[in-house]
Amino acid sequence: MLTQLQVIAAEGPNGRFIPSDPKELWWAIAAFAVIFYFIATKGFPLIGKALTEGQDAAVADATAAEAAIAASRAKIAEATAQLGDVNAESDRIMADAQETAKQLRVDSTSRTQQLVNDMWAKAQSDVESMKTQATADVQAEVASQAVGAAERVVRASLDDAGQAALVDNYISRLGVS
Amino acid sequence: MTDRINGYADAMLAIAQAEGDVKGISDELFAVGRAVDTNEDLRSAVSDSRLPAARKIQIMDDLLDGKARAATKGLVSMVVGAGRGADLGKIAAVLAERAATSSGKQVATVRSAVALSAEQQGRLATALAAKLGTEVDIKVIQDPSVVGGLITTVGDTVIDGSVRTRLNRLRESL
Numbered sequence: 001m002l003t004q005l006q007v008i009a010a011e012g013p014n015g016r017f018i019p020s021d022p023k024e025l026w027w028a029i030a031a032f033a034v035i036f037y038f039i040a041t042k043g044f045p046l047i048g049k050a051l052t053e054g055q056d057a058a059v060a061d062a063t064a065a066e067a068a069i070a071a072s073r074a075k076i077a078e079a080t081a082q083l084g085d086v087n088a089e090s091d092r093i094m095a096d097a098q099e100t101a102k103q104l105r106v107d108s109t110s111r112t113q114q115l116v117n118d119m120w121a122k123a124q125s126d127v128e129s130m131k132t133q134a135t136a137d138v139q140a141e142v143a144s145q146a147v148g149a150a151e152r153v154v155r156a157s158l159d160d161a162g163q164a165a166l167v168d169n170y171i172s173r174l175g176v177s
Numbered sequence: 178m179t180d181r182i183n184g185y186a187d188a189m190l191a192i193a194q195a196e197g198d199v200k201g202i203s204d205e206l207f208a209v210g211r212a213v214d215t216n217e218d219l220r221s222a223v224s225d226s227r228l229p230a231a232r233k234i235q236i237m238d239d240l241l242d243g244k245a246r247a248a249t250k251g252l253v254s255m256v257v258g259a260g261r262g263a264d265l266g267k268i269a270a271v272l273a274e275r276a277a278t279s280s281g282k283q284v285a286t287v288r289s290a291v292a293l294s295a296e297q298q299g300r301l302a303t304a305l306a307a308k309l310g311t312e313v314d315i316k317v318i319q320d321p322s323v324v325g326g327l328i329t330t331v332g333d334t335v336i337d338g339s340v341r342t343r344l345n346r347l348r349e350s351l
Binding site for chain 2: 139143147150151154158163164167168170173175
């Protein structure tokens with residue numbers, strides 16, 4: 001670069017960087033001042049405005065991004081909380097199901113035991129009733145047979161004299177009592 | 178029903194009193210009533226609505242021919258001819274009570290396995306009168322189920338000295 005400048009300077013009439021004519025310097029300064037003026041009055045505001053707008057946009061974007069991040073974090077937290085709730089609910093349901101199953105087993109066992117007890121008691125009662133009834137039937141049958149036999153004997157032995165004796169005895173007892 | 182039976186009994190008592198033989202007629206009617214009550218064929222015959230009244234009366238006349246007073250036969254024919262043959266036993270029982278009452282007595286219904294002689298009935302009436310303090314008119318019902326001994330019913334009083342009752346007690350004790 002420096003070498004290129006030295007070459008360019010060597011091209012000058014005086015072989016130096018500084019123009020040989022001072023007017024050129026003044027014209028260069030004036031041109032620079034005009035250009036600078038235009039740049040300062042027109043360019044800088046535009047650049048500043050563009051920079052400001054870019055900065056605002058960046059700030060807005062950053063704010064939106066932060067809000068989105070916050071929303072996402074909130075959703076994540078909510079989802080995590082919901083997941084925790086789901087897990088807790090799942091555990092609770094499983095616990096309830098196990099408890100219900102356990103209770104059902106207990107109830108079923110209890111009912112079965114009660115049923116067996118009832119059937120056993122009823123069977124014992126039936127057997128007892130049957131024994132009582134059978135005993136009563138046998139007693140009644142024995143009594144009937146015995147009385148029937150006694151009646152046959154009495155009828156066979158009761159002739160006219162016996163009948164008359166019974167009537168006389170009846171009449172006598174009426175008089176006594 | 179009861180009014181009708183009482184009405185027939187009252188009428189028959191009046192006729193028996195008019196005939197001057199209340200006890201004889203009452204005793205015969207009582208026996209006929211018992212026969213109707215205890216004999217299924219006879220009861221069916223006198224209560225059969227399809228059988229003409231004349232036929233029923235003829236049956237009873239044949240049954241009583243030579244065994245009962247004419248007044249008794251006439252009263253039986255009256256009841257059977259009126260279609261009340263099935264009630265003859267009840268009518269005769271009420272008649273017996275009224276006949277006894279009219280003579281200051283009570284009816285003593287005596288169930289016996291065998292017929293009682295007049296002498297036995299007399300002694301029984303005397304013993305019952307002494308026991309109950311009132312004269313009784315004995316009505317004997319021959320009932321083989323009594324087996325032996327007697328069962329006497331006077332009003333609500335029952336004096337049971339039958340072999341049947343002793344056998345029943347033996348059955349219960351066994």
